[in-house]
Amino acid sequence: MYVHEDYPYPLNPLTKSYGCYPQGQMNSGCQASCSEAELMSLPVHASLQGRELWEKFNSVGTEMLITKTGRRMFPSCRVTVMGLNPKVKYVLMMDMVPFDNNKYKWNGDLWEVSGKSDPHLPNRFFIHPDSPALGERWMQYPISFHKLKLTNNTLNSKGLVVLHSMHKYQPRLHIVQAPDPCGGHSGGYLRFTFPEAAFIAVTSYQNQEITKLKIDNNPFAKGFRDNGLSRKRFRDKDMSQRSVSGQQPNRTQNQQAIQLDEDEDEQVSSSVESTGAVRLPDIKTTSVSVSNPFLSAFKCGSAGLACSQEGLDQSISHQSQYILNKNRDSRRPDDNLQYTCASLPEALSSRIPMPQQQPCHSPDIQPPGVHQIYSTQANLQQPLRLPPKLSRMQLPESVFRSLDTNPKPLSDIFNTIRARMVAKDSQINPLHDQTASGSNREAKAMIFPAVQDCGAAFCAEQYTGLTTEWPAFNGNTEQSSNEPKSVAFSQLGEYSGERFAGK
DNA sequence: TCTCCTGCCACTTTTGAACTGT
């Protein structure tokens, strides 16, 4: 077995979601028809952008506000991905995983541990609104997850990431390769954790240094800069504009006032910078001036690769991350935080027989010789084999109610993504649903294929006791094109938090 | 009393529909 059965129970119950792979299905036709996923053989790199800003926050102790309606992160996660196949479609997702087992409290000067953490809440993935998209699109420019929202409202159904207040989390990026039904590739799966972006979730800011950093760097908080002077300045200017022109200020006048404000802010900025704050323009400049990610990738040389099984166990996770930290290439010209890693959904990897590969949880526990293999080729791991698809139309209403109030299996999300893909494609080419043949076969292969959704069905079985039949996966694209789309389509907003139907 | 949470406020930025010009 790839992972020993009595391996410590993972801290992150996300594994339970992944664990929705039905026992006994591993030897089904799905597995037989799937070959090694291409994604697993690629030297994929993921880099967190805005290193200076993140480190600035990290040095103080990053806090992220969580509200009932959802609050965006600042700094937001901007990631550069390299090494993907430009012509293959991928789905990018992000979630938050507990940083440790502790609950924290602010004692006025610093954060201190106040006890054991509460049970981790069901994972919600934020699916990047552009998903699925070709690798070339993901690698073209930094991928922003600025629309990701955090909440403490466990009842939300708007795709918000649910966190516990006073707990520490770190962002985790998921890259899911679309299976290629024509080429015989199954979907691969990679994920990257960014410990530098770890933060404590709070309902109101505790550390005034963090508040200051947020105000200084977040453009939305401009009104709070300079102890609120800018507010007063704006109002005064606004009033003077009105009195001079003798009319209601229109947009142009407001913009002029804002521009004046910005000009003054530029002057103020020197003092801001002198205090060590990083201004937003710095980030913008970085993102614009940073050259083609491809070039950056080549410039950074061959950064050490590490195999991580993070998520299996928190201590293991940190060991892996330590490896990743050590492997960060200091010669890298830009300011990115760069990692190269590869790992599998734990529950899946625990059931996939891998006779020629051994786990490499950390260098200390690796069998002799294994580390060398993985350190030079990190992604030689088993692909995530997606189970056969189950039509949601065949499930009773109770199943969907159950799924709505319980953790969503990854395959469920895949199905949702696929629905989006189909919807997008239908808009571009209304005739696309027709049978793919001949010259359009290749184009058909580029479409995100049917997500094999027996994972969702397996969960449904667990929740409802309903036994379902598993349609054999044979790579038939027509099967996918005939799938009912409306059901999964309606689920989409819940994950992405993004309207897409009208786009 | 203390800690944590909620709702509202004033302000800024973003978004997208409506409008205008070519």
Next chain:
DNA sequence: AACAGTTCAAAAGTGGCAGGAG
């Protein structure tokens, strides 16, 4: 008619703060 650019109101995103709950 089609497209591109501009305008502008509404929506969304900020931290502060007062007050409530436990």
